[in-house]
Amino acid sequence: MTQSAPHTCAAFVGIDWADAKHDVCLQAAGAAKRACCQLDHTPEAIDAWVTTLRTRFNGQSVAVCLELNKGPLVFALRKYDFLILFPLNPLTLARYREALTPSRAKDDPTDAALQLALLLTHRDTLRPLNPHSPTMRALAQLVEHRRRVVGDKVRLTHRLTSTLKNSFPHALPWFQDKDTRLFCDCLSRWPTLKAAQRARRSTLETFFRDHHGRSSDVIDKRIHAIHAASPLTIDEGVIAPHALLVQALVSQLRVTLQAIETFDNAIAQRAQSHPDFPLFQALPGAGPVFASRLLVAFGEQRDR
Numbered sequence: 001m002t003q004s005a006p007h008t009c010a011a012f013v014g015i016d017w018a019d020a021k022h023d024v025c026l027q028a029a030g031a032a033k034r035a036c037c038q039l040d041h042t043p044e045a046i047d048a049w050v051t052t053l054r055t056r057f058n059g060q061s062v063a064v065c066l067e068l069n070k071g072p073l074v075f076a077l078r079k080y081d082f083l084i085l086f087p088l089n090p091l092t093l094a095r096y097r098e099a100l101t102p103s104r105a106k107d108d109p110t111d112a113a114l115q116l117a118l119l120l121t122h123r124d125t126l127r128p129l130n131p132h133s134p135t136m137r138a139l140a141q142l143v144e145h146r147r148r149v150v151g152d153k154v155r156l157t158h159r160l161t162s163t164l165k166n167s168f169p170h171a172l173p174w175f176q177d178k179d180t181r182l183f184c185d186c187l188s189r190w191p192t193l194k195a196a197q198r199a200r201r202s203t204l205e206t207f208f209r210d211h212h213g214r215s216s217d218v219i220d221k222r223i224h225a226i227h228a229a230s231p232l233t234i235d236e237g238v239i240a241p242h243a244l245l246v247q248a249l250v251s252q253l254r255v256t257l258q259a260i261e262t263f264d265n266a267i268a269q270r271a272q273s274h275p276d277f278p279l280f281q282a283l284p285g286a287g288p289v290f291a292s293r294l295l296v297a298f299g300e301q302r303d304r
Contacts, residue, residue: 009084010060011053012123014115015039017066017073024049025112027120028057036112046076054082065119067093067111069129078131085129086119093118132300139270140296146263146289149256153179156253160187163249167242168193170229174222182211184254191243191250196226267292276300 009029016023022039039049053062059082068074069087077083097114119126131137157178164171170193175183189207190196196204201223208219233239271277271292280291280298 008061009063010057011062012116012119013053013062013064014112014117014119015064015066015073016111016115017041017068017071022073023110023112025110025116027116034113034116036110041073043076046073050077050080050083054080063119063123063128065115065126067115074129078129086123086126087129088115088118088126130301135270135274136296136300139267139274139292142263142267142270143293143296146260146267149259149263153253153256153260156249156256160246160249160253163242163245167232167239168246169232170225171196174225179253179257181254181257182208184250184257185211187246187250188254191246192239193226193229193231194239197229199226264289271295274300 011026011028013027014025018041020041022041023036024039025034025036027034039045061082061084063084063086064077065086065088066073067088067090074085074087077085093111093114096118097111100114100117132140161172161178168191171187172178175186177183186207190199204223204226205219208222268288271288274295276298277291277295280286280294281288283291283294286294
């Protein structure tokens with residue numbers, strides 16, 4: 001993205017973004033009149049509007065102020081080299097709005113006009129958007145998405161634990177970790193205590209050994225606990241619905257665990273190709289996940 005000095009811009013624009021439409025306020029350099037319009041949030045509408053700006057101002061730089069530093073609108077505008085994006089902290093705009101329009105009357109200027117005013121009067125204090133390299137931007141998105149998927153995993157394990165407490169609480173102490181393939185496979189095969197107790201000892205032993213259960217003592221304790229357990233309830237009106245919900249949650253958890261593994265592989269591939277990654281990988285206690293998050297948090301722009 002080409003950066004230009006603010007005073008060389010041919011026009012200044014404030015955009016109040018929304019999901020479906022964006023309010024736009026534009027003022028050409030050296031002019032006193034402003035033009036306001038509404039822009040649909042579609043790639044075609046954005047491209048047509050930007051093309052009009054390029055033609056009107058002969059490809060000269062145009063400064064754009066908006067309350068975003070990422071998102072669909074920023075991604076769309078960033079591909080045009082003559083636009084200089086100035087991301088604005090929403091709190092800054094809120095304070096500016098409150099200072100200039102305390103009455104909040106209907107004829108108060110829109111946020112797009114306020115952003116334009118901020119850009120015109122305080123552009124020397126605003127910093128243009130300076131994106132990281134494609135590798136760093138992709139890594140930042142991957143780390144953020146992974147964090148959200150991990151949150152989904154936590155919510156699923158909590159729901160699964162709560163469901164099991166109503167009909168099959170015995171399974172909870174048998175497994176220390178609830179976010180594992182072993183836990184999912186066990187509940188998929190035996191979603192109720194009755195189903196688990198019907199299984200032969202040889203079947204249970206084979207199952208645990210196939211899931212890397214190398215300790216005979218641990219396997220014996222689990223099998224003994226299965227056969228010695230007393231049911232919490234024998235009411236099929238309680239057991240059957242909860243068993244069905246357990247199966248549904250296990251299916252979701254299994255997909256989520258696979259998604260996290262996929263993100264881990266993608267993050268590792270991106271991070272290891274970045275020249276700064278060895279700096280964070282060498283820190284004591286920084287594993288592959290945390291080292292990648294540190295790399296994203298610090299970024300690659302040294303002046304920050």
